[in-house]
Structures are given as structure tokens and as C-alpha cells.
Amino acid sequence: MSLRLLTGNLTFTSLRPLDLSTCTKDEILAYFENSYDLNESLYTGLKDANSIYKCPDRLRLPLVFYYAHTAVVYVNKLLLAGLIKERVNLMLETMFETGVDEMSWDDTENYRMGGSYKWPSVDDIVEYRRNVRNIILKLIADTPLQLPITMDSPWWGLVMGMEHERIHLETSSVLLRQLPAHLLHKPEGWVYAPLSCGSGLGENKMVRVKGGEVTLGKPEDFPSYGWDNEYGEVNCSVPAFEASQYLITNGEYLKFVQDGGYEQQDLWTAEGWKWVQFRQARHPTFWVCEQGCKSGCGADLASFSHCAPSENNNISNGFDHVNGSGDNDRCCSYRYRAMFDVLDMPWDWPVDTNYHEAKAFCTWKGPDYRLPAEAEHHLMRGPQLPVSMGTKSDIIYQEKSETNFNLRYGSSTPVNMFPATEAGFCDVFGNVWEWTEDHFNGLENFNTHFLYDDFSSPCYDGKHNVMLGGSWISTGDEASRFARYAFRRHFFQHLGFRLARSVQESSSTKLPVRMVDTDIFVLGAGLLDKTLTLDTEKVMQVPTTNTQYFLDATLPLEGILELEFGFRDSLPAVVATLAANMANAYQVPMETAMYIGTAVGRGAFELSKYFQKVLGVDCCGRLIDAALQLQSGATLTYREGGEVTLNSDMHSERVTFKQLTWLPNEVNHHDLVVLSSLERVQNPKAWLVRLWEVTSTNGVAVVVCPEGCWDQDKLHSHLDDRLHCVHAQCVPYSSPAGQAVATVTVWRHK
Template sequence: MNRDPAPQHPLVQRMIDARRVTDALFAVVKPEYLYERPIRERHRIVFYIGHLEAFDRNLFDERLCPLPAFAPELDKLFAFGIDPVDGGFPTDQPSDWPSLDSVRDYASKAREQIDSRLAAFEFGRGGMATGSPEQLLHVAIEHRLMHAETLAYMLHQLPLHMKSAPRGATPVEHASRNVGSTPMMRVPAGEAVLGMKKEDGRFGWDNEFGEQRVQVDAFEIDRYMVTNAQFREFIDAGGYRERAYWTDKDWAWKEAEGIAHPVTWSRRDDGTWLLRTMFDDIALPPDWPAYVSHAEASAYARWAGKALPTEAQWQRAAQGVPHAPSGNYDFRSWNPQAVDASPDNVSAFGVEGLYGNGWEWTSSQFEALPGFEAFPFYLGYSANFFDGQHYVLKGGSARTAQCMLRPTFRNWFQAHYQHVYAGFRCVRS
């Protein structure tokens, strides 16, 4: 790509840093495989090389500064990264896309155009006002960092021979910590605060605004996320074969897709379970969090005689976690770690590992907070998913940027999407 501009504002430097993260991620894929589609619901990898730059160009044009179109057909082609819902899979072929040289040339020119404008831009005191330069830059940065995580989900599904491990991504060496059974921590009745007020002056996405105070009854919650060893007990007990643990919709999905275990698990003829990491197949680490879909997590919770927490329960249980806890996040690792590996990442109620190491499913559908207003420059970011098919996740994974570990951040995915770096913990009233 082009030479980085001299930063004139901290947010400009953050945007440059975010570019380095996504550039390094694309470099993991051997060039001849950039037209692969490792997850059928998603675009081909090459799309995202153009999309990240097109998004910035389309967002900044006439809002931050004029950016005359130099390839309007590519601005349009790469504009939208929203994936289909429930079975509407893309049918395009590699030949339908521009050449890799053309896509990279477009991306390079888009960056060069943006950087030349930012080099001369004079930032004022707009704060986080709607449409202010500061807000637009935050949106561009976090949009890119979100893709840095979801692209990792895609690349995880690529066959190992299609990838090259970057320097520092050494083979996984795992010594089991033998977490054993997970104790439950009591959380007394009290208030949970969802979202934040616009007048707080902090950046957030549209679905984070509209502070809502919820009174939560006392409950118990797992001290740690559910581990691979615990989820294996569910499998060994026939959890994927027992109809009673699954909703009608989840059972129909499981049967139609032939789901019998988490997507990254496989089993040898001798019964040994393996886990597919980004760059290797390893013996299943028993004390890592089990990454599963919402449907699988819900079935496990019913088998265990418990439930998934609501968003308010999770938020209540997370009170008191240090502002910058230790943990496995911000691209520090390609893999999870033991669920008890960050003892100072703990809430006021003794609940550990709530931020990083794996998103955590809740039972709450993704809905607007009171007074929701869509960003006028990104109308569909949240509103397109208030559809009763997406569930809120909280916390963050090893591939989640630190800026998105703020307590108000709300992630969401469909119940049957298995590829998220997401685990769960259970609650009991």
C-alpha cells in the first residue's frame, strides 16, 4: 500500500494502526486463495480488500472532505458488507470479480486520496456530535477493527495449506490447567445499566445510546466460561441427540445441517477430539472456552438445568471489572487461553474473565435501547438487525480490539452462526 501520512491527530494515527492490522490479516492468505469463500454466508475474501477502503471513502466523502470519484463502479461494488439472513447465500463466481491487481490498485488509490485530504485537514472541537470529523473517524476505525475480527472467523475456516502463519505465530503449546467444575457466584439483586447517555460525550455506535436502568433479581452465574471439557460432557451425554434440549427452530437447523459438535472440533477414529486453531490442528484443550453457536449454548444450558444470562444479568455480573483488565484481547493471540488465566479480570461479584478470550452469548435478542436513533450516515448498521433473529453478545475475544471492550458495546449474531469466537456461561435463579 502507500506510504503512511504524518499523523496530525490521534485519531488519524489510530486509523493508520487499524490499517496495519487488516493488512497483516490479508497477508495470512496465500495470494492464489484470496478468491475463496471459506464461509458460505460471507463474501469472498477479495471483497473485503476493496470494502474496507470503499467504506472509508464513501463515509468521508462530502462529510469530512470532498473525495471525487475515480472508480465509481468499484465504490458501489465494494460499498456494502452486510451478509444475508437465513439461507440467502451468495452465488457469485471468482470470475465475477475484478482482478486482484485492480482491487489492490483501487484500495491503494482510495487510501492515498483520503490521506492527502487528512494531511491538510484542520480538526476543530466537534467532539462526538453527530457527523463531526471525530465521530466519523471513530466509525471508520472501529468498522475496520470489527472486520479484523470477523475476517479472522473466515480465515479460520480456510484449509491450513491456504495460509501462511505470520512471524510470531508459533505452534500452540498447551498445558492443561485442569479447571474442573465451575463454581457459581451469587450476584445480589440490584441495578444493571445498559447503554449510555449521548451527553456523556463518549463515542459509541447508535445501539449503545439510550441509557436503560434495569432492576435485576438475585441470581447465580458461572465463575468462568463453560470449558471444552464441560461441553464435551454434554456431547458424550447425547446432548446433540436429545430433542428436549433444543427449541423447534434450533433442532430443525441442527438436523438439516447435520450438526453434531462445534464447528472447529473434529474426532479421530480412536475417539480423540481435535481443535482447529488458525494455523494447526491440536488436541482439544480441556480448559479453553467452548466456542459454539447460540443454539448450541442454549441446548447445553437446558441440559445443565440452567439458562443463558440476559443482557442485563451479564451487565450486572460484570460490575466492578477494572477499566483495563488483564486478559486475552486486542489481537494479542490467535487462540483462546484457559478460562481462569486472568484472575484480575474479575468483577465485584467474583466473576472472572468477562472481557476477552471469547464473546459471551446472552438470551436477549438484539433490540434498540430507549430513544434509539440510527446514525444518519450509516442507517442500517443496527436497525437492519432488530429482527428477532439476532442475539446480544458481550465481552470480547482474543481478536477484539481493546477500544471495543467498553462495557456499553453490544455485539450481535444469528443463533445458528457457528463461526464467532463466542462461548458462554450459565445462570441460575
């Protein structure tokens, strides 16, 4: 029944990624179909296609979302890139565009657009995926190809879609692995690795690295696809250190479990112990026991336990043993949840953990132990071919690489199965991802891409840790030497760790660990607690490279409150009046308006005098929080005793505020759209390219550019050619610095 989910071929064989300097249309076609097929093939492991509506993780959406989501992203990105001109199904492209972005381990189930609504039928979604596939096949055939494909090429959007699909091959496989095993079966062609290798695993010794200089970052002209966080450059001086030859195995981690590791608060960070208490964790999530452990599943699976005996779940969890002692007892105490089955415990495979579990194990081992730094991981890889050799220098392109990635197996492998690098370490690429101590952050000169402006930057918050090396199911960019990914510390992936410790540490020694020290404000939660899991004197504390987070500090908020509300004729007030007059002049219906860059809300509140519904959008949580406080009737203050309250002529009940880092389909389209604050977003083009679609066919769009902040020629080049300028004027307004001028342009559909 689950084969209904295929729109192409069943396959678990992955192609190598494209060389963007030499690829042909045939190669692009093959890589696209392989990406599409692999993702769909994963879902054929469901015994019943209706199980696609189950929710394996209460922090994530049901599986159906992820099955449809990747096709939707193709459409959204190809539309922005100009490779297609029409949508396929706006309703589905809204519903499946964006999922839950949980902020902590105790978030409740929620759906971005509000409530548990009815999902479309499997048949409708399969038909949508089939239509998207056919559109892309025709696009590849009909669109002229100019090499090399670079970030400035429209084809970059298509390759982005393929690499995004391969990310979800990995993340969706983790969700399936969290699903109750009785809902799954192993698909044809899926092969698990052997449980052990050779005569077994010896001591996991610590291998010394003398240290050296490391440069992080991918050259912008490297001929393969890359995500924004890979580019830029950071140079690190790495002192001598030691790290474990192998990834920590299930067998090694067992000793931590048996020693009561999940019961000793002093082994865990404060954040980690809260997670343990909430999840009632007793062992790694992919271990199976008979003690009825909490599963973490959501919706109608919330009460299910992977660890319950057969009489509780009315199914067998695979246990069939008698009480024993010693090694025999060890081998019978736990079993292992692989992708589709519960197996005998592979003690020599790497253990899968979140960051909290990995960090607690390090503390249990002794005060000198920690996780590796990102820069240290690069030294553990040993010598690599120079990037001047192009794709041949990247391990994912090397046909003879002895590594467990690119779906060589459908599981982890014994940690001693593949040879060590010249530096002496096994599995620095593949098998499972590795946690590092570094907070996820952009490299120096980090820039976003307009097609996916918020791919990485919202995660530069000090709550995400870098993971490196890829896993057994990593393909494409994820298996590249340049790959840098991250998850929140409570998250599960095919992800483990190895031990590290410094050598001859002195009071002046700095670890090459980069930790974000910027205050981050989360809407609804306030300032995040800074989590520095190592001695703050020993690490490099760096500011976030997401410049929008700097506006979440108190001082910028006070300045913006004064700028917007300290003057009767402030810029938002002047622009709102002008925009409403323009809408009247062009006989636009005065029903709905959207103010993008609403900041603390003055412009949106002013528009409420003229429009029945107003949506205020901004990327900064603290600014939206201030707007919501004003809307609730609060009085806010700024410098030198200035006070802000809303005027009685503002219909604040007509206004809805949303914090958004881009313009999703859910914002709909409006009779009037005002786009302001381009000077404080990371990538103005990312906001400009959707202006045509969020403006109603008979509506007007108003773009505000304070003098000197934005080049008008660039503005015209970034707007879709379906809009044309019908009016432009300079507008004076009052500011703390005195009179200022902004250029306001008005745009309509052709």
C-alpha cells in the same frame, strides 16, 4: 506471495482507541494506519494470494469482498461526511459496498447484485486500498481538527471508518478460521496462548450474585466512538441469580457431545434442531474429528471436510494417535482449529458455539439453566469506575487490564488464566464473546446516525441475540465496556457462553431479559416466526425500536393502499405528474426515474407512463411485497371492501422494486429522482445527503413534504450544497381525511 496484500506494515499489535476529547492529528494518523495495517496483515496468513477468492462460509461472500470492503466504506462515509468530494473508483465502490445479509442458516450462496460475477484482480484491489490510504493520510494532514470530535463533527465519519475496519478484523478472522488449514500458514508475529494455566482447571462453580439495579447505555458526551445501539438508556431491576465462574470450556462441552447432545432433538429449540439437521452438525464447528463432517464452506470448497482423514483430503489434518480409553481417548478424539493451524485440543479454553449450541447445552444441564441476561452480565463485571472519569473508566483504555483482548494473543486463553472480577467471574471481558438471552434491540431514545442509518436497526427483528464482552481479537469500540453487538443465532464468531440460573424464582419474578414481540415481515418469506426461547411470562416482551417494522403490520398496509389507490388524485399520483412535467420543462431525458419511499408503488407506476425505466425503493418489506403483487396482476383489498388493481395505462413492466434501508451505489443515478415518505423513515438526513449523487448531472430531484411533517429549513440544511432549489410549490391532494397539502421542491445540480 500473500505479502502482496500489504499496502503498509505487517503488524499484530493493536493501539488503544482514540480519546475524542484530546486526540491529536498524530494520534489519529497512528490509529488509522494501525487499523488499516491490522486488517491487511490478517490476510498475510493466506499461503497463496489467489486463495482470497475462496469462500470459507457458504452464507458469506468470498474473502476478496471483505479485504476490499473496508476501504470502500471509508470512501462512502467520508463522501457523506463532506471530508472528500470525489469518488476513487465507482465500480469498486459499488461491487464491494454491501455483501450478503443472509436471513437464516439455510440460505444459499448469493451475491447482492445478482450472480457469481468476475472479481477484480488482486493487484487492482491492492492498488485501490493503497489509493484510499493515501487519500486519508492527506485528509488527516490537510483538514482542520476541532475538538472534541462528536457525532456532529465531519471527523466522526473518519473514526467510523476506522472502527468499522476493526469490526471486520474480527469477522474476517472468523472466515479465515473456517478456511481449509492447508491454504494458510501462521504469519510472523502471531502467537497462540498456552493450552493450560497453572495446575489446570478445577470445578466451574456457580457464583451467586445478589442482584441489583443496572443502567444500560452510553452517555452521548462520552469521549470515545460509539455505534448507535450503544446510546440511549434502559434501567433494569435484576433479581438474584447464579452464573458459572468460568466460560464453558471445550472440556465441559465434550461431555455434552459424548452424551449424544447433537442427536437429541428435545435438547434443542425448533429453530436450533432445524439448523442441526441442515448442517449435519456433530460437534462445534472449530473442533476437528475424522468422521467427514460437513464443513459449511461454499463455492468450490463446498465438498471439503475439515474432519476428513488424510486419504480423503489428500492432506493431513494433524491426527497421529492410537486407540485408547478414558482421558487419553478423550484427548485424541478431537483436535482444535485455531486461526491458522489445527492444534491439540485446548480443553481449558472456552468452547466456540453459536446460540443454538449454547442453548442446547443449557437444556442438557437441567431445566433451571439458561444463558445470562444482558443486565446480569453487567452485574458480573463488578464495580466499575464512574463514566464521569472519561475514557479512564473504560477497560479498553486501561493499560494494566488483565484481559485477553486487543490481540494480546492470537487465540483464546485458558479460562482460569486471568483474575476474576470482584463479583467472582473470569473473562467477562475478552477471551470470547458471550451469548445472552436478550434479543438485540435499541435502548430507550434510540436514534440512528445519518452516516450509517442501518448499522443496527435492521437487526432489531427478534432474530438476533445480544453478545457481550469482546473476544481475544476485539479492539477499539468492540472491546469497550459499552459495546453491544449481535448476530443471528446460527452465526459463528469467536463466541461462547456461560451458564446462568435464577435464585428463589417465584411466579411473579420477571427476568431482566428483553425480547422483541413485534411481528416482522421479511420480503419473500412473510412473517417471521416469533422465537421466545424462555417462558414468555418470565421475560420482558418489548416492541422493536426500529419504527419502520411497524409498517409491516396488516393494518398500516391497508391504510397505505387506501391512501395511494383510493383516490384518483392521491399524493403519489399528483407528485408523479408534477415531477414528470418538471422534467419536461427542464428538458431532462425521460429515460430513468427513481421513486424513493415508493410504499405500495402508486408513484412508481404513475412514473412508468413517462419514463422507460423506473426504480421503486422502500425500506418496508410488506409494502414492497404489495407493490410486487399488484405488478403481477393481483387484486388487493383494503378497508370496507376497497379493491386495488393497476390501470391499463401504467407500464408496470418498466418498474423494478427494491427493498433498501439506505441508498447504495447500486441504485445508480437517474434523470428524475422523487424522494417522498420522509415522515416515516428513521433518519431523513440519511436519505437526503445522497440525493445529489443519485440524481444525474442534467436531471431533477423532487422532494415531497406533507404539511407539518418536515421543517423546510432543515430540509435545505441536509441537502448537499451541490444542489440548489429551482422551484417550490404547495400541492393539494386527496386523502381519507379530506383535502391535504404538501410542499414540493425541485432541485438541480449547480
